[in-house]
Amino acid sequence: MSHMTQPDRYVLVFLALLALTAATVGLTYVDLGAWHSIVGLTIAAAKALLIVLFFMHLFRSKSVIWVIALSGLFWLGILLILTLTDYATRSWLTY
Amino acid sequence: MSANHSSLAHHFADHEQQHEVAVLGMWVFLATELMVFGALFAGYAVYRAQYPAEFAAGSRALNIWFGGINTVVLLSSSLTMALGVHGAQVGRRNVAVMCLALTALLGTAFLVIKGFEYHGDYVEHLVPGLSFSDQDWLGREPHVHPEKVKLFLFFYYTMTGLHGVHLLIGIVFMTVLTILAWRGRFTPQYYGPIEVGGLYWHFVDVVWLFLLPLLYLIGPR
Amino acid sequence: MSTATLQPPSEESRPAPMEVNYLDVEYGVKSWLLTTDHKRIALLYLISITIMFFLGGAFIAVVRTHLLTPSGALLDADTYNKFFTMHGIIMVFFFLIPAVPAVLGNFLLPMMIGAKDLAFPRLNLLSWYLYMFGAAFTLWAVLSGGVDTGWTFYTPYSTASSHTNVIPAALGIFITGFSSILTGLNFIVTTHRMRAPGLTWFRLPLMVWSLYATSIIMLLGTPVLACTILLLAIERTLGIGIFDPALGGDPILFQHLFWFYSHPAVYIMILPGMGVISEVIPCFSRKNIYGYSFVAFSSVAIAVFGFLVWGHHMFVAGQSVFAAMVFSLLSYLVAIPSAIKVFTWTATLYKGSIAFDTPMLYAFGFIAMFTVGGLTGLFLAALGLNVHVHDTYFVIAHFHFIMVGGMVMAYMSGLHFWWPKMTGRMYPEGWGRLAALIIFVGFVLTFLPQFVVGYLGMPRRSHHYAPEFQVLNVMSTAGASILSVGYVLPLVYLIWSLGYGKLAGPNPWKATGLEWQTPSPPPPDNFAVTPTVTEAPYQYAKGVNVVG
Numbered sequence: 112m113s114h115m116t117q118p119d120r121y122v123l124v125f126l127a128l129l130a131l132t133a134a135t136v137g138l139t140y141v142d143l144g145a146w147h148s149i150v151g152l153t154i155a156a157a158k159a160l161l162i163v164l165f166f167m168h169l170f171r172s173k174s175v176i177w178v179i180a181l182s183g184l185f186w187l188g189i190l191l192i193l194t195l196t197d198y199a200t201r202s203w204l205t206y
Numbered sequence: 207m208s209a210n211h212s213s214l215a216h217h218f219a220d221h222e223q224q225h226e227v228a229v230l231g232m233w234v235f236l237a238t239e240l241m242v243f244g245a246l247f248a249g250y251a252v253y254r255a256q257y258p259a260e261f262a263a264g265s266r267a268l269n270i271w272f273g274g275i276n277t278v279v280l281l282s283s284s285l286t287m288a289l290g291v292h293g294a295q296v297g298r299r300n301v302a303v304m305c306l307a308l309t310a311l312l313g314t315a316f317l318v319i320k321g322f323e324y325h326g327d328y329v330e331h332l333v334p335g336l337s338f339s340d341q342d343w344l345g346r347e348p349h350v351h352p353e354k355v356k357l358f359l360f361f362y363y364t365m366t367g368l369h370g371v372h373l374l375i376g377i378v379f380m381t382v383l384t385i386l387a388w389r390g391r392f393t394p395q396y397y398g399p400i401e402v403g404g405l406y407w408h409f410v411d412v413v414w415l416f417l418l419p420l421l422y423l424i425g426p427r
Numbered sequence: 428m429s430t431a432t433l434q435p436p437s438e439e440s441r442p443a444p445m446e447v448n449y450l451d452v453e454y455g456v457k458s459w460l461l462t463t464d465h466k467r468i469a470l471l472y473l474i475s476i477t478i479m480f481f482l483g484g485a486f487i488a489v490v491r492t493h494l495l496t497p498s499g500a501l502l503d504a505d506t507y508n509k510f511f512t513m514h515g516i517i518m519v520f521f522f523l524i525p526a527v528p529a530v531l532g533n534f535l536l537p538m539m540i541g542a543k544d545l546a547f548p549r550l551n552l553l554s555w556y557l558y559m560f561g562a563a564f565t566l567w568a569v570l571s572g573g574v575d576t577g578w579t580f581y582t583p584y585s586t587a588s589s590h591t592n593v594i595p596a597a598l599g600i601f602i603t604g605f606s607s608i609l610t611g612l613n614f615i616v617t618t619h620r621m622r623a624p625g626l627t628w629f630r631l632p633l634m635v636w637s638l639y640a641t642s643i644i645m646l647l648g649t650p651v652l653a654c655t656i657l658l659l660a661i662e663r664t665l666g667i668g669i670f671d672p673a674l675g676g677d678p679i680l681f682q683h684l685f686w687f688y689s690h691p692a693v694y695i696m697i698l699p700g701m702g703v704i705s706e707v708i709p710c711f712s713r714k715n716i717y718g719y720s721f722v723a724f725s726s727v728a729i730a731v732f733g734f735l736v737w738g739h740h741m742f743v744a745g746q747s748v749f750a751a752m753v754f755s756l757l758s759y760l761v762a763i764p765s766a767i768k769v770f771t772w773t774a775t776l777y778k779g780s781i782a783f784d785t786p787m788l789y790a791f792g793f794i795a796m797f798t799v800g801g802l803t804g805l806f807l808a809a810l811g812l813n814v815h816v817h818d819t820y821f822v823i824a825h826f827h828f829i830m831v832g833g834m835v836m837a838y839m840s841g842l843h844f845w846w847p848k849m850t851g852r853m854y855p856e857g858w859g860r861l862a863a864l865i866i867f868v869g870f871v872l873t874f875l876p877q878f879v880v881g882y883l884g885m886p887r888r889s890h891h892y893a894p895e896f897q898v899l900n901v902m903s904t905a906g907a908s909i910l911s912v913g914y915v916l917p918l919v920y921l922i923w924s925l926g927y928g929k930l931a932g933p934n935p936w937k938a939t940g941l942e943w944q945t946p947s948p949p950p951p952d953n954f955a956v957t958p959t960v961t962e963a964p965y966q967y968a969k970g971v972n973v974v975g
Contacts, residue, residue, distance in 0.1 A: 116288070116291055116292040116295055117292075118288075118289055118292050121285055121288045121289060121292070122285070125281065125282070125284075125285040128281045128284075129278065129281065132274065132277050132278060132281065135418070135419060135423065136270065136273075136274045136423070138423075139270065139422075139423050139426060139427050140426065140427055141426065142426040143426070147423075147424075147425060147426060148419070148424065151419030151423045152416070152419055152420075154419070155415045155416050155418065155419050158412075158415045159412045159415050159416070162284060162408050162411060162412055162415070163408070163412065165288075166284055166285075166287070166288045166404070166408045167404070167405055167408045167409075172229075173226075175230065175619060176229070176230065176233050179230075179233045179234055179237055180233065180237070182237060182643075182647070183236070183237030183240040183241070183647070184240070186237075186240075186241060186244075186647045186734065187240055187241065187244040187247070189734050189735065190241070190244050190245070190248050190651065190687055191244070191247065191248055191251060193735065193737075193738070193750070193753075193754075194248050194251075194252065194680075194683045194684075194687075195248075195251060195252065195255070196747075196749070196750050196753065197679070197683065197738070197746040197747050197750035198252055198255060198256070198747070199255075199747075200747040200748075200749035200750055201746075201747045202747075203747060203748065203749045204747070204748040204749055204752075205748070215548075216543070216952075217542065217543040217544040217545075217548065217621075217952075219957075223620060223621075226620055227546045227547075227616055227620050227621070230616050230619060230620060231546060231547060231612060231616045234612050234615055234616060234646060235612055237646060237647065238608055238612070238646050238647065238649070238650045239650070241647055241648075241650035241651050241654075242650040242651070242653060242654045243654075244650075244651065244654075245650070245651045245654035245655055245658075245684055245687075246654060246658075248683070248684065249658070249669065249680060249684070252677065252680055253669075253677075334667070335665060335666075351675070353668065353674065353675040354675060356667070356668065357667070357668060357669065357675060357676070360667045360668075360669060364658070364661070368657075
């Protein structure tokens with residue numbers, strides 16, 4: 112039909128996902144200070160990217176699907192960024 | 207997915223259009239789902255920025271082994287799901303049926319483990335309103351407000367709860383697909399429901415992948 | 428009701444499939460309640476939203492009557508609060524948001540793109556059932572005591588203090604929200620993948636562009652409302668403290684999450700109306716629309732920018748001054764695409780051959796009222812001025828100019844324009860124009876005084892007011908009574924026309940567009956043969972071939 116799926120690749124991706132999970136859990140026992148969250152979320156984002164690109168076939172999908180996926184992320188970004196802007200700037204410009 | 211005869215609905219020109227429409231529709235739906243969870247993420251972000259100590263303390267109280275094992279379970283289910291879609295696409299009915307069934311099983315395993323985890327949380331006084339005790343949190347270093355720890359736990363239960371509801375829906379979906387596949391409903395020309403079921407399943411997995419660091423891994427243990 | 432022509436004596440006594448229309452093809456309650464035909468579903472919605480419109484109107488009729496005197500005794504304070512709340516909830520969620528998309532959009536979108544149906548016909552039916560289920564919940568909340576929080580459900584009042592049916596009402600809205608999401612999903616996928624051959628994006632009617640833009644908002648905004656309502660319900664039931672300051676929560680967070688949806692929601696309401704106007708104006712000035720791509724892009728721009736301005740509802744709520752300034756600036760920017768549309772419509776009229784049929788009268792009313800409403804929005808977007816007029820009748824007048832003067836007029840315009848297509852009958856033109864005029868006069872008399880009285884300081888949502896505002900309030904109530912007559916008239920003559928109206932042919936307005944190339948009412952599958960499109964829309968200058 113539109114694209115052929117590749118089972119071998121799936122297994123490789125799965126192994127990568129397991130490795131990243133082990134890394135993220137293992138790193139909990141290491142004190143990274145302020146970087147702790149950023150590292151955790153970056154690893155999560157990497158895992159998510161693997162799933163979205165390969166398991167969900169985004170890599171081989173038409174551009175309209177890319178637009179939808181990126182739009183969803185963009186809108187989530189609007190919600191988070193503008194809301195957090197309020198809280199982050201409460202102490203600015205007070206009268 | 208019309209009744210008995212044709213697998214092509216009357217308002218589509220051909221199977222390819224029908225398939226593309228289904229995939230497009232599910233991706234659009236997933237964008238909306240992202241926004242549902244997004245509202246929770248926004249609330250979480252606001253309060254975590256304001257009460258970092260309490261969120262970290264609450265996070266440490268959660269059982270990371272449950273979290274980690276469940277992550278592996280869900281990732282495995284994503285693998286079986288992807289293999290199931292492949293099986294359907296190449297017309298290997300037995301592979302598809304087995305993989306779909308395994309996916310549903312693994313999803314159920316996740317929920318069972320989660321059930322044990324919730325029970326453990328209850329036993330350890332981590333359920334506000336039911337078994338939470340302010341005393342457990344006073345007198346700690348760094349100083350934490352029990353009220354704010356409750357807020358963290360609220361997000362923990364709401365986010366994992368909403369995720370669990372979505373997973374349950376996914377399990378039902380997978381079960382139905384398994385039965386239909388076993389009955390020979392799908393062909394290499396018509397397997398759209400399995401592919402969109404897969405997209406949904408992977409999305410639920412991705413949500414969990416973010417819940418893991420946000421809830422269980424806030425600070426060092 | 429069918430456009431039956433005399434059958435030549437032929438082999439078959441049963442009419443050929445394309446000569447049966449969608450209303451005649453099957454009879455019986457089951458054929459309607461289990462239909463997947465987008466046209467029938469549109470009519471189901473039409474009946475439902477009409478009922479809700481008059482119900483919402485009934486609530487405010489009582490309120491306006493109560494407001495004839497400064498210390499009105501018709502309603503006590505608590506009941507007053509319930510009445511304006513229920514007016515708001517019903518009008519916003521059960522009329523304004525579904526009206527044009529679910530009625531006109533459902534009916535027209537597949538036809539305008541040359542398709543047989545929407546992408547997901549059964550989801551379409553589910554959308555209607557979800558709407559009805561949500562409406563039933565909300566009505567139950569209304570009948571068993573009402574809600575008094577205002578349609579905005581602000582916390583902590585709604586979660587901790589109000590003793591009214593907050594959760595059932597909120598749940599009704601939650602359920603109906605899914606109706607909205609599924610409609611948007613259907614429209615987006617249909618527009619992407621089911622266009623007829625040759626129908627490129629820039630040959631689409633502008634109504635389709637605006638429905639597409641509306642769908643973006645429905646899809647990406649409504650889920651946030653759904654989650655927020657869930658949190659509201661949990662907070663009210665379990666007292667968690669996410670929004671309640673007494674328990675460590677933040678009520679402003681509720682407002683952020685609420686308005687993230689509810690501001691774009693107003694664009695869900697107005698964009699389809701703008702789409703209608705973009706169809707009506709070229710037809711009744713016999714001219715191509717001026718600046719097609721400007722209108723198309725501005726629809727999408729409104730959908731995107733509309734998500735960036737929600738904080739302008741919260742200027743005095745307690746958010747940071749910096750955020751308020753950002754939202755104020757963005758609010759000014761979002762006015763630009765709307766202004767572009769008004770310019771293009773006006774430019775289309777220039778040197779056109781203008782006919783004053785009912786749809787066009789409503790379109791004129793729309794342009795005038797929407798402009799006033801939009802400009803007063805700029806007043807409100809200015810931080811300093813907002814502090815003065817926030818929570819006064821100035822705000823109420825602003826959004827009613829847009830919603831009633833804009834959106835409802837656009838809805839009436841579209842309803843009249845496509846009525847012959849949907850029913851095969853013409854409405855009585857004289858009564859149509861009379862009703863339009865009455866509505867216009869009634870509308871101005873109702874809401875113009877509210878700008879004045881609001882600027883002078885009369886607060887909203889208050890059951891008593893200072894005596895010096897009485898004259899303006901009496902004017903407003905008088906206007907409301909005229910307005911209600913204006914709305915009842917179409918109800919009567921449109922129903923009358925179903926049985927006695929003149930038979931309309933396929934294209935009584937000699938309009939361009941694929942929907943006019945089929946019989947009125949259309950056959951179940953819309954087109955006998957999927958059309959191929961070879962030219963841009965609105966080619967009025969070339970003259971329009973009227974089919975059949």
